[in-house]
Amino acid sequence: MNTPILEVNNLSGGYGALQVIWNLNLTVRAGEIVCLIGANGAGKTTTLRLLSGLEKPMKGEIKFQGVTITSWLPARIARFGMTHVPEGRNLFGLMTVRENLEVGANCSPEAWQKKEETMDYVYNLFPILTERANQLAGTLSGGEQQMLAIARALMTRPSLLLVDEPSMGLAPAVVDNVFKALREVRENGVAIFLVEQDVRRSLKLAERGYVIENGHIVAQGTSAELMENEEVKRAYLAV
């Protein structure tokens, strides 16, 4: 459980010449949930985009499963076991739920081989998707789309899942559902790096967390430590 699966050293990056992330250091260990919390515009999404290869880092190093993947293309990173569930979900709107899942399983020969098994697993995780199997992804409700985005990512058989604001725009009951699923995913040995606005809820779910402000990590620790941190309490827990 203690081997680091993701190690990020002095990572800097942004968009074009605009630097958003400054000397980021973080670690995720196999099978744990780590959350990244921060205000709007702090650089959470940008961090995930750098990790999954959607943006090229300016400097620094990303090591995943012991291999330096710093300038790899997104598709290669996904095939290597780190799958990003993006903020906008990026589903294939004109394909059915089932087809979206099948495309996810296309990721690697191993994922394709275990397609049926993984599909049973994600349908179990999100039973509503079974009912929607033949519906076009673009016609799903927001909550169902979020579930499908996570399910599609799981079809790639990742060892690390990057999840960006899964609760965004969802009703509380649906958020409960999604968080319960994420907990189950971890119990199956998949590590999760979670970006979330609902700080209290994500600290409850995660083992550890990082706090990002203006592109800098300003605090880190176990979830219990962060819950007691005065700064965190004041800025994010509003107590």
Added chain:
Amino acid sequence: MYAGQLFGQALVNGILVSGIYALAASGLALAFGVVKFLNLAHGEFLMLAAYFGIIVFSTYGLDPLLMTPVVFILFFILGAAYYKALVKPVLKAGELNQLLLTFGISIFLQNLALLIFGGTIRTISVPYRTHTISFWGINFGTARLFILLLSIVLLVLLYQVLQRTRVGRSIRAVSQEPEGAALVGIDSESVYLIALGIAVGFASVAGMMLSIIFQAEPMVGFNFTLKGLAVVVMAGLGNVYGVIWASLLLGITESFIGVFLPNGTGWSGAIFFLMILGGLVVRQSRVRTI
């Protein structure tokens, strides 16, 4: 001829040529919808294949339609090479550069053909070229009928591949959501390569058809690029499925104008231009309502 018969004949003629239009346009739509690339040299691949068919027919007497699989594979490879060598380097360079490049390639290939084959009009005189069969007083050119059937078979095959196979799903995934596709491990490079391969492969089949039912000459390709554009614009840019009805509309309109307007045959060749215009106007209003 009765008016009803004339009407029926015009309708049939329009339907019979629409298959070749649909083949030519679906390649253009595929390149646009998947690679987001407007290939102004698309028609030149038809022209090259037309000459290829003429040479093979005159040398070996082989019916071009029977060579469809071989020609498709050859031109698929040519399309893939075209992607690697010329398309890929300009994909990130912006639309204007893409248009300039492909327009340049188009003119280059036209002049190359002029140099090699000369400006004379050529055709393939398959034995059934002028043969017709009649129903209810309406003539169906046998060659055109074969060509329509072959087009339908190929388009159905394409749709089946897109809908039911792994590679087809990957192609649609990249087309609908390139970033989402990358994030689940789809290599867009190979998808682009395959899409361009299929596009040029389909163009080549249409090219051999045109050397049978129309005439090959160095400029014939660009005409098909323009007509293909009209179809693609009408279908909704990049919509591979809409190509069918848009091709029917183009074929039938051309035919009706040719038959019913005085001096109509002169006008029918230009009707595609109106359709581009009409298509753009409709699309504009459609975009606004979203």
